[in-house]
Amino acid sequence: MSASLIPFAVLATSLIPAVVIFFLPDDATRIRTTLNLGGAAAKVALVAALIPAAVDGERFEWRSAFVPGVDLVLRVEPFALYFLALSSVLWLVTTIYAVGYFRDTPGRSRFFGFFSLCVVATTGIALAGNPVTFVIFYELLTLVTYPLVVHERSAAAIAGARTYLVHTLIGGVPLLIGVVWLTERVGSIDFADRGSDAMTQFAAREPVTATAIFVLILAGLAVKAALIPVHGWLPRAMVAPAPVSALLHAVAVVKAGVFGIVLLVDYTYGVDVAERLGVLTPLAVLASATIVYGSVMALRQDGIKARLAYSTVSQVAYVTLGVAVVSATATTGGIAHIVNQGLMKITMFFCAGLFAVVLGITRISDLDGVGRRMPVTSAAFTVAAVGMIGIPPMAGFLSKWYLAVGSVEAGQPWVLGVLVASSLLNAAYFFPIVHRLWWKTGDHGRVAGIEAPPSLLVPAAVTAVATVVVGLVAGWIYSPLNLARIITEGIYGL
């Protein structure tokens, strides 16, 4: 009985703070911060405790009726915990960052209330046990991120938020109709490691309908996952404050989209069924096109956040690529990249926020010589950039390596070309920044003592160190790479 409440408890760690925070006045900083950090820490602790059990094979499930015949399901299993571990750890550091970033600004209770609700939605997405539950929390995420994007209430923020909503709400339409159609044809199926038998039979019986449903659901997921051509909201959501960008790009929204794609291909249809329907190669092509397009567009941006946004578009598509290439190695690389990219990208967004807050810098061309003035921040950025480019022994290298090996295994060597090209492009748009930071000179004044408020600096340093550590401990059983390997074994039935 109590075991079924565990998924619920995980949700509660961010739901309870959310509800309470809405009623707090703006200057109740101490209570609010305690609630936020307490909830975040509790969630991290819960997840850490659950991972060993899940790796050993234990599963926890909570069910409740949604409509007659269809249930809501929350389940704890490796892939869910993997995503949850990423989001809960990053929530913790982003909370610390956000508390510092928004010090003494108006509307904090409103912000942190919706911030916590955003985490609730992400947790629900991670724990979703069937397509219906996934859709519910996925759409909820859209709704609770809108107030975050619009937080500064400027005309630009309102316009950017409107673009975001238009994209995500319209994207919700094919997603909903796809899932309803699927449930109507196949019945209410739960996510299962290799897809369910009912799904396999359905795909054999009605391949055209199954393909149509796949395309519909993918279209809905593609918006949040920022696949071309529906990625346009992401660069335009840059008007959001830095902690929000960090959350959107590294933790919640984009990851939710790509998490959903993995669930669709591997846990709803099953990789064999998807391959037989012939949808995986087009998906691989789409992902590759996104990778290249994102990198090319990144090259042309002078705004720091804009370049990072297009980089996200490109990098997140690696995960989709990993899922679309039918090889355990490639999929492991793709899934591992969920964590790697998350850590690296959030570091970079933290640094971008630091540059803006401390020195008022938002353009790359203004970054000359900043390394002297803000060494820790610049070092963190450099570490993350090196990881993004994929230089060993960084974790970013490992995920790209696995993708490369896997694509050869699967008999699709053209993917190698895409990977090499994108790594070169990554270098092309990250190296100039690193170069400017350290090798150019610029006058940014002197400061005695620490270069930036610790609440902003420490999270950036922590995530930068994490990107290095993750690469070094790749052999540890609970490392992201190994967890990705375990998850993939489940997917391929190895």
Next chain:
Amino acid sequence: MTSLLPAFVVVPALVATLVAMIPRIGAVAAGATALAGVVAAVALTLRVSADGPVDVALGGWAEPVGIALRADGLSAAFVLFTAVVVLVVTVFASGSSAARGTPFFWALSLALWSGLNAVYVAADLFNTYVALELVTVAAVGCVALGGRSAAAPALRYLLVAVAGSLWFLLAVGLLYARTGTLSLRLALDVLRDPTDDGALVATVLILATVGLALKSALVPLHAWLPPAHAGAPAAVSPLMSAVVIKASIFVLYRLWTSLPADAATTSLAVLVGAVGSVAVLWGSLAALRQARLKRVVAYSTVAQVGYFVLLLPLVVPALRPEADDAARAVAELAVQGTVAMVAAHALAKSAMFMAAGCLLHARGTDEIAALRGAVVTNPGAVLAFGVAGVALAGLPPALAFSGKWQLLTAVLESGQWWWLIALLGGGLLTAAYTVRVLAVFVAERETGTENTPVPVRMTAATLVTAVAAGIAGVASAGWLATTTVGVF
């Protein structure tokens, strides 16, 4: 419970009389009655789901001589959400006398509630007709509480509603002339062979549908609604859009689910569904162009009524003589989905109008442009409006999402794909006009805008209703199943 059924009609009427004589106790009496009403409605729902429909013959006189009352799953559902809306609006209205218009608000709203319950539990068409008239008169009175400027919209509403009743009366007369009974159940026995009476059934349905469409403001017969609902006092508008409209919708459902169907009826149902789809589009587009908040919400109601009539084409195939289990399954899904949407609309629309009322109280006007920056001065009302709009759009975890899910499943199973456009597109349009308004609320406030504090209970009632509409979708599976008990 059998003795409790008449209480739904009689108690509010008695309290209304009492309150008319002693206006001072209005708020307390109405509040107590409303609370009791919600408890009784829940009890009724539980009873119907456990033991099936409840039948009461008043005074022991059996049909067709006596007045019979009947509560099945559909009735119980409508009674329940009406009671909830009455409760929250009562709390809201007790916060501000301007929201009420005049002290007669209490008596009139209770009389209105009594009439609505009478519509829901009536077992024959005569009672239904009388109850509908009661509702009309009470509702017109409520609208007229808005003072001199509300008299013209109230008059227009009166003329249209009574005209609608005449069409309905004609239909009832025709049906009685052929079947010799005013009870729908007994009429069905007589009409078993539709090939003989197909023309009659079609005529009856056409007449009744036109009349009820006038009363429900189905496009293109909707022009009376926006001025009436927007011109009413702040506590009356939620009642009008959320529950008064539902009375004629209920009767529409009753008629269409009780009479046998044939090819003509099916075509008629598809026609009505098509009109409904147009209504969804028309109302939403009009809502996007309004400059005043209450008008936006009123046109939103016009759009939502279009959804409600989508039930007809989905349910009619199950009433044909050759109907199979699949058609019946579709019909059950369709009823569950539509009732969920009707109830969700009741909650969300009352929350929207109450939010507009709060903002009106705070800023003295409901011109959208004058409400800039309301997110800082009235965060509760703005949040409520946003949540209610989202709930209306059918986004999870709202009750309307469950409704939409069931309706989408019904549409897919029945193969009538074209309704998808209205169902899916309507939600997007609802989101559009909600966000348009929200964007103004969120923008920077101009300095110097006056702001009167809003009584806490008004904001609280609004917020609670909006949140209820917004999250009820995840816990309503059991309730959805009860809505179809005894309907077919």
Next chain:
Amino acid sequence: MTRPEWFVALGLLVFALGSVRLLFVRDTVTRLVALNIAGAGVFLVLIALAARTDPPDPVLHALVLTGIVIAVSVTGLGLVLIRRSDDGADESRDGDAP
């Protein structure tokens, strides 16, 4: 056609005339009268339907009586509203009440 059928047709005609007038006229008193005429048409139809049996059907007559009562009350209400709106038309027309 038999007599009742003639009267049904006549009643429908009166109903139609009243309804059309109600739809297209601007003056409120005229509209109220038109509504009453439409009502009279419906009552005529019901009475004619009742006359098809011998003795006439009492239930339909009851419907008509109820209808007449309702029509009278509604007319009274309508006249009060007309009076108020005429008075209100002198003041500025705002449209939305508090």
